[in-house]
Amino acid sequence: MSSVVTTVEVRHASSVEEAVSWLAELGPDAAPLAGGTWVMRAGQRGEPLARTYVALGRIPEVRAVTGTDPVVVGALTTHTALAGLAVPPALGALRQAAHYSAFPQVRNVATLGGNIGASGFAEADLVPALLALEARLVLAGPGGRTTVDLATYLAERGARPPGEIMVAAELPAAATRRSGYARLTVRGGGEYAIASVAISVDAAPDGTVTDARVAVGSVEPLARRCPAAEAALRGVPLSAVTARAAGAAAAAECTPRSGLDAPGWYRTAVLPSLFERAAARTGHDVPLEA
Structure with a gap:
């Protein structure tokens, strides 16, 4: 029995702007890479790997959690980090969804942005929590940055502009x-x-x-x-x-x-x-x- 090993290139971006620039330059042969848990199972879904992945893990902005109302959660925040956040009661659903999802080994690398962006993944735990929390997504593309509500993004996910990446989710956190x-x-x-x-x-x-x-x-x-x-x-x-x-x-x-x-x-x-x-x-x- 023989197998075919696909060789891919991984580029590590140091800023959102660099990642967007590379994705625009490389075109349809490239894709962003977050935790990698969805990409690792591409073969099981019958999907080809990209020729080049632009890794986002070295970009501080997409790993940060800032603000109080809204709370701004970077797209590369892992499920483990989400489960450990000291969040207000308004955001309890997100913390609980992250805590109950998958296994510890997966939670340690799976990200908020990856969970949202995984097309065809009906079981994504963070998505219903984020919908109930009225999440708005900060997106960056060749034309600049834009903010859309999560429901709109999900409906348009397959037709979003090429070269776009998810930067963060904005979550309202009213005291009531x-x-x-x-x-x-x-x-x-x-x-x-x-x-x-x-x-x-x-x-x-x-x-x-x-x-x-x-x-x-x-x-x-x-x-x-x-x-x-x-x-x-x-x-x-x-x-x-x-x-x-x-x-x-x-x-x-x-x-x-x-x-x-x-x-x-x-x-x-x-x-x-x-x-x-x-x-x-x-x-x-x-x-x-x-």
């Missing part, structure tokens, strides 16, 4: 806001989620939810917000009962996908209990049980 995240796997930690849920709410002093943002991942081919579930949470306190009702509303508005890990009907059937678990985690600055 709190969030939580929950996921379900087949056997336990480390596996891809069958379904995942992120809840972010603003609450009045008496606990009444004044606004809500809910996102579901892994149920459909692309994570998305669930307007019916959000409406079900507004005007009532966040509790196990109201969370389950919101989960039922989300199940009704989703068109679930079937796969080897779970049939479509099961992905929506578990949503009420996952909503209850995510609601119980809102406002906690450390992850709860696995």
Whole structure:
């Protein structure tokens, strides 16, 4: 049996501008490289490797976490670093999603930007959390920098301008806001989620939810917000009962996908209990049980 070894070039950029310049110069034969966990499995997905990868790991800007409201998280922040951040309750869902994702070895290298940019990866844990947190992405390309909301980026991901890289995510962190995240796997930690849920709410002093943002991942081919579930949470306190009702509303508005890990009907059937678990985690600055 013989095998073909593909030789690729890796260039290490020292600034965002240098990375953008190289990608523009090299054209379609090049791609940015973050943690590399998605690139390593390109062969399993039947995708060719790029001839040249522009590595972003030596760029300080894309690894930094700054600000308070919004909190600006560099695109190359790893899942391990995200799970260890001292974030306000508003961003609890992101910390929890990073903590529960994959295995420690993967979390140590997988990045926020890589999780967002992985096309065809319905199970990406950070994406529903970031949707519920109303993330806006800072992007840099040959034409300069721009900021777009995450939902827009996901819808346009396959048609974004060539040579563009993700610099950071901007996350609102109002003092009245709190969030939580929950996921379900087949056997336990480390596996891809069958379904995942992120809840972010603003609450009045008496606990009444004044606004809500809910996102579901892994149920459909692309994570998305669930307007019916959000409406079900507004005007009532966040509790196990109201969370389950919101989960039922989300199940009704989703068109679930079937796969080897779970049939479509099961992905929506578990949503009420996952909503209850995510609601119980809102406002906690450390992850709860696995």
